[in-house]
Amino acid sequence: MGIFGRKKRVFLDYASMTPVDPGVLEVIKKYSNSEFANPSALYDEALKAKEVLKDARERIAVVLNCQKDEIIFTSGGTEGNNLSILGIFESYKTLNFTPHFITTVIEHSSILETMKEIERRGGEVTYIPVPAEGIVNPKDVHLAIKKNTVLVTIMYANNEIGTINDIKGIGKKVRDYRTKNYTHLPYFHTDACQAPLYLSTDVLRLGVDLLTLDGIKMYGPRGAGILYVKHGINLMPIIFGGGQERNLRSGTENVPNAAGLALALEIADSMKEKEGVRLTELRDYAIEMILRNFPQASLNGSQTERLPNNVNICFPNLDAEFAVINLDVNGLASSYSSSCMNLKEDSSSYVVGNLGKENCRNSSLRFSLGRETRKEDIDFLVTQLKKL
């Protein structure tokens, strides 16, 4: 039985989207109907909604190890990434100053497309290349920092290949630069959307100034995200209006989603260690079984510095799109790259392509595991792959 209650259906695309945790769904329901008021109003129901919002912010701040007013609620990871980049650009650009940004060539589309917009608006962007292991070298980041660099944004874990960057190490390099040059710039942002189920999101320990999370990647609410913004950072909003969220994100607060995010993050945090161990075992079993059965196949990205739930394999000469459709017919949901590139007309992966594995660009498959994944699902996967 797969997650959809039908026979012989195995879902291995949790990196694309997780279902909403049943407890989170209950919370959303509670604050959507019987306790629904606008937290900005003055009466009893509204004050209660405000209290729920405050409580959610506080609980999230505990998990992230930050202050509650450093938590900004957004509509999702894409918006959080946009607000970080565009917000800092608009805050620093002047006639005499061209803000410079540093990122990598394997970031999520919500970072890369926003960087294109920065260039359109007259900003400057450096895209750091990434070696075959899929992990950014902190030294490369340090070398790229210039006098006009306002933001370094490096993803915590890659959405396609699951490789984990040394955020702490990069954060240290950025702080070293700032200390040595008596400046508060550049800021350091990380897109942590793939991280909260398996990795620490302690912003102090990581040494980040901004951090993006997304409800849909952590069994949380849809259309809901968290942006951590450290005290003292000048951000211009990208959406203007009633001045909610410390004027950084206008629009009536989404109380059910805020409460749902808090619970989802707490659940993720409490399951992190155990689920990490369980899935790492399953992941390595999957990699081993696949590489044993397909001697020409290879793992994309580091095996050790890798999310416990990510298996991304290059099968030389395979047509990845054809394979995903074929596996689907046989009862298995997988992915050939990210599902977040709606505009792309081909099935190639720029992430894999940018690792120097040009021949793997169109022939890599991603299997991402989740809370419902069991060993028999991996066995089913290997059986179906053999049928291809």
Added chain:
Amino acid sequence: MGIFGRKKRVFLDYASMTPVDPGVLEVIKKYSNSEFANPSALYDEALKAKEVLKDARERIAVVLNCQKDEIIFTSGGTEGNNLSILGIFESYKTLNFTPHFITTVIEHSSILETMKEIERRGGEVTYIPVPAEGIVNPKDVHLAIKKNTVLVTIMYANNEIGTINDIKGIGKKVRDYRTKNYTHLPYFHTDACQAPLYLSTDVLRLGVDLLTLDGIKMYGPRGAGILYVKHGINLMPIIFGGGQERNLRSGTENVPNAAGLALALEIADSMKEKEGVRLTELRDYAIEMILRNFPQASLNGSQTERLPNNVNICFPNLDAEFAVINLDVNGLASSYSSSCMNLKEDSSSYVVGNLGKENCRNSSLRFSLGRETRKEDIDFLVTQLKKL
């Protein structure tokens, strides 16, 4: 029994936020957990999600009388208004062209604050004054159009005083200008967030090019909005990434909210006539009873061109904030202006102030009725007002 299931609790702030319709909540639940996939993926579950999204778009298009690909899903009314204004500004501004915008002094904060941003970015804005009746004169709009006007944005119904603008008449003036001057500019946008429960949202009949709706104002999902964008309009996105929503709104599509919006809008449409008649009677009864008991009080804005659910009264020398808190203690939820002005530190209403009723700015109360409002609630209101 009020909406919160407690005794002697009357909720009269539906203009600020409506509860989620129970049927809508069921739909949200369905597509959040057991049928949750990312519609941009390729497998069966994803194709089903894509189908749900397509179906939602089609059903909304039926109510709005437009094409399904003219429907853009957003995170709410504030975002829809921002995208319309900033999207057109960024699309038209060049070194040699300063885009000009026309709006009114009584728009929602998500319009007025975005206009401030337009001015900051070098654009030009004309704010049309509004007479005491609270209704914009279409001639004034026509007179304000200049060669560089790119957008006219006039709200359909005012969120504070409930007055209804002649959108059809304004649309005609805009089209007249365009025809006479052989130009496709300016476009005409209306913030229709307060409208869909009581007024026609037929975009062809109204003659609008862009129209904003918000789930929280129509018993729909939170963090969910609709922006109608007529074919052929050049909009730059304000959020960049995977290119969802015809590249106008990146971010993983919120399938549960899209389906919820479609149902909420269909329910609103089917109840519109009957509920309009019922609430108009209740509204006029409330106005009559209040003015009879408080001879010095006066209605803010037109009584005839007014939303069926809006009662906004000026009580000379009353401290509105004190009154709202006092009514709350006695079991009644009301509002002294909009609940959407989080940054304001005083309780004054710029809407009422801008109608030329300077002395009513701090002494007006808004009571907005909804699906659960009955005659005894109005009687309760009048009793409580007399106690003040």
